[in-house]
Amino acid sequence: MSGNQSNTGEDHCPTIVGSNKLIFPIGAGYVASVTGIIFNLFVLMVFCLHKKACTVTEIYLSNLTGTQLLLVCGLPFYTDYDKADNDWPFSESLCKLVQAVMSMSAFCNIYFLVLASLDCYVALVHPLFHELMSRPFNAKLGCLFVWSFGLVFAFPNFIYNKLIFNPQSNLTHCLLALTSLDQYVLYDVRVIIFNFIIPVIIILFCAVRITQTLRKRRMEGLNPQRTEQKTTTLILAVLLAFLICWVPAHVTRLLQVLRYTHILKCHIILVIIEELSVSLMFFSCVLNPILYVIIGKSFRNRTKEFFKQ
Template sequence: MPIPNMYSNYSGLSITEETLQDARSSPPNGSSDQMSPSPCPLLYSDYQFTLIPVLYCVIFILGLAGNSVVVAVLCRHHGPKTVANIYIFNLAVADLLCLATLPLWAAYYAYGYNWIFGSVMCKISSSVLCLNMFASIFFITCMSLDRYRAIVHPIRFQRRTLQQASLITFLVWGLACLSSLPTFYFRDTYFIESLGVNACIMAFPYEKYANWSAGTAFMKNALGFLIPLTVIATCYMCIWMHLLKAREFRKNKPKRDKVLRLVVAVVVAFLICWLPFHVLTFMDALVRMRLINNCDITTLIDTTLPFGICMGFANSCINPLLYCFIGHQFQEKLRHLFKLRVYQFNSTRQSSSSRKGSYPKDAETPRDGEKERLNCKPTL
């Protein structure tokens, strides 16, 4: 089905420059934006409007389950707080807030890029999504730095305090809010008469649309990928070299190999999830600036970008596995919480059964089958 060229600023899909030029009134004095890319006729398959919502729903369910368990375990933990737990908790919260908007964007795809939730929800959900994309990546970077200090500089590591971690957490959320301000300011709904849809778009000023579009894309590339990737890769490369040289880890090869595999898994997961989206976002910015005029490349970008966004969302499902469930301490906390819930469940059932058995003898006596069921209370 023919659909005009569309692109993404991560927080939902937006109609492109050339579509807005057709839908809005012509610029004053017949002038045109010198940075506007040449329109390319593109064909979109219907599978995007069915497959993408399904993928979003799967990611939503898996990510919601994993991150909810992380939050529950850390909230129920009665031991002393640690810096790592503060970062993990905030990472899980950021992922949950990010995932909470997925049903809205799934509906956006399912209705053919028609936003049905109103202008306010368009602005709020886009801003929340963008904010928590940055917050999630920033907290992954903080955890990489914290792990580097713990392994490579254990003496300095002991000097860290919870107050420092709380301050860093506050700064991370503040930086994420600042990074999402363009989305909060410009994102709004706009009715595209030629398409018959009420699109949730980045309504940049018409005269500077391409400049704003490219600028926000480059900001996402730098703050959301290049700088964090440089920090994460540097930290884990230093950890790798330190573990290979450390005498205690050379003696315990299985333990060393386990840590090294975790190091590789963290970097590879980050690359696999975020590299496609940021490469496509960068290429789309080049199209906005007319540095790429090939319609085949433009078609490829617009066709694959929705799946690049899905892979970025999938990182919210992988984070609990990488940073929590494979950790020995977190597994112990999870088992403790599970045993506590089972104990409370059994205690409730036993007290309920005791109350039933404490009736006077002249009361109604259970039949033999009912006595057998009382004696066979379920235990987990």
């Protein structure tokens, strides 16, 4: 989805075009667009328009929902782009804006999960410190910090995304038009490190420590409070859904870097895996609101109160 394609003419990967185009990613794109927008708008309404103020966890989850809403709002543009065999039918300004917004949303998405997992970890493992630090003002400040860094992270897309006409295929591509192959590699490596390796290490550390603490409490007969346990279960479920849906997309980006550096040769299987991993990534934007309803008892109660209100 990043549109990072080298103009050096080296090792171009085959694309799925015409009658061979995968039906699943295109269909999944339209389905994820409609259902994702409806589901995430509903969740935001419950969190933001409810008369009761949000807890710290709900602040993180509402911001997470905002990033997913932005992602699925940009998805129809790329679904049409993919359906038209990578012929961008919109303006260059829209090419820059859509890609920048989606890049920022992907960055913020994982770091709101990092904040939520850190809050859950501190609440269970260091409860005294949590009472001092876990305040709505601090949570909102952390969210503002993440949004600001996401905007900075997406800044290259505002500058370098361009419409490039290919006379051989008679197609206009929306690409991140960097000047050399090294710049493409550095861009993808930066995304892999900051969007994948660093946050996933933090998330896995928190998840392991949370699980160990809960297991230790059960062995000692010190069961956590029911509300605390429900919140922890919801956070762990959202983290697991993220890892399942987003890890394949980052693995395919890593494979792309290996292909750029000629360590790995291109194969149509890699293209198919990339198409499917993108579909799986956007499916998480639909899955999370469903998890809130199924697992989040507090969210269900908040929804009932919202409708009564």
